[in-house]
Amino acid sequence: MSTNELIDCLPKAELHIHLEGSLEPELLFKLSNRNGVEIGFDSVEALRSAYVFSNLQEFLDIYYVGMNVLLTERDYYDLATAYFKRARADNVRHIEAFFDPQGHTERGVPLEAIVSGFVAAILDAKAAGISVELIPCFLRHLPVEDAERTLEALEPFIDHFIGVGLDSSELGFPPGPFMSVYARAHSLGLKLVAHAGEEGPPDYVWEALDALHVDRIDHGNRAMEDKKLVQRLAMRNVPLTVCPLSNLKLRVVENLADHPLRDMLDAGLLANVNSDDPAYFGGYMNDNFRAIAAALDLTEDEIVTLAKNSFTGSFLAQDDIDHWHSEIDSVADELRDKAH
Numbered sequence: 001m002s003t004n005e006l007i008d009c010l011p012k013a014e015l016h017i018h019l020e021g022s023l024e025p026e027l028l029f030k031l032s033n034r035n036g037v038e039i040g041f042d043s044v045e046a047l048r049s050a051y052v053f054s055n056l057q058e059f060l061d062i063y064y065v066g067m068n069v070l071l072t073e074r075d076y077y078d079l080a081t082a083y084f085k086r087a088r089a090d091n092v093r094h095i096e097a098f099f100d101p102q103g104h105t106e107r108g109v110p111l112e113a114i115v116s117g118f119v120a121a122i123l124d125a126k127a128a129g130i131s132v133e134l135i136p137c138f139l140r141h142l143p144v145e146d147a148e149r150t151l152e153a154l155e156p157f158i159d160h161f162i163g164v165g166l167d168s169s170e171l172g173f174p175p176g177p178f179m180s181v182y183a184r185a186h187s188l189g190l191k192l193v194a195h196a197g198e199e200g201p202p203d204y205v206w207e208a209l210d211a212l213h214v215d216r217i218d219h220g221n222r223a224m225e226d227k228k229l230v231q232r233l234a235m236r237n238v239p240l241t242v243c244p245l246s247n248l249k250l251r252v253v254e255n256l257a258d259h260p261l262r263d264m265l266d267a268g269l270l271a272n273v274n275s276d277d278p279a280y281f282g283g284y285m286n287d288n289f290r291a292i293a294a295a296l297d298l299t300e301d302e303i304v305t306l307a308k309n310s311f312t313g314s315f316l317a318q319d320d321i322d323h324w325h326s327e328i329d330s331v332a333d334e335l336r337d338k339a340h
Contacts, residue, residue, distance in 0.1 A: 013310035016241035021277025022083035031069035076117025133162035163191030239313025246276035256295035
């Protein structure tokens with residue numbers, strides 16, 4: 001069997017996807033025209049040509065421009081629906097999706113419109129065979145007090161969320177100050193995740209673990225620089241949601257051959273593959289799998305392990321995780337039998 005065939009056929013979970021980051025230029029232009037929002041680009045091609053970044057902040061600058069076209073419940077429904085269809089085509093069967101409430105409410109968009117649009121799209125996705133959970137993220141470059149107000153505003157919709165996250169500019173914005181917000185979210189029964197160790201140092205990963213008490217680390221590349229931290233992550237089986245093409249596009253790694261994913265697996269870490277902001281970084285789930293598998297010459301067993309890790313690292317019930325592990329084994333065995 002070919003590596004690409006295996007990747008295409010395996011069921012997968014996506015645990016690190018920003019819904020706003022799946023806004024393709026074509027839909028962005030459609031929404032800009034529908035809502036009368038000026039975006040500063042006169043064609044889809046001109047916008048695509050602007051998707052050249054050398055670091056996280058340069059990406060975020062254009063990312064927030066794209067957000068401006070999202071104004072109505074219908075817009076959020078269209079955004080999420082487009083991504084769910086792309087994910088299903090890649091055999092993604094479970095999604096835990098991020099969105100940034102503050103990036104919308106600060107523009108005057110009501111939370112109800114955002115959540116209602118996403119929830120309607122999730123119901124359609126469920127009918128198509130995909131389970132979806134939502135994770136609102138706090139923007140770390142804004143004051144902690146803003147995150148506290150945001151969490152309070154989210155509470156009426158809390159039944160629609162599985163957890164909370166922390167994203168945006170990492171350098172200079174450690175996780176520690178958000179300790180009280182995370183403690184409140186935990187008391188509300190929400191799971192806890194945070195971006196750490198993408199551009200920020202290993203210390204940020206320690207803070208996410210010890211101050212925020214997160215259940216999962218998003219990215220975590222630079223954790224590999226600290227042996228004690230690696231041991232901690234392995235011992236506690238903390239999932240790392242790794243995003244290969246994002247790391248390449250933002251120069252977290254200069255070459256995918258230098259990516260630490262195999263080192264993570266060799267160290268016993270619960271790493272899995274994700275697309276992050278696929279419209280901006282040039283690849284959805286299977287694109288990321290294919291690229292990293294080719295660059296690191298991953299074995300069939302390693303690819304199967306990554307698929308299983310995606311479900312193990314999710315917030316699904318154990319029975320559901322066991323079901324998907326069994327499905328992955330069945331698919332892999334069937335492909336091996338066919339190849340022989």
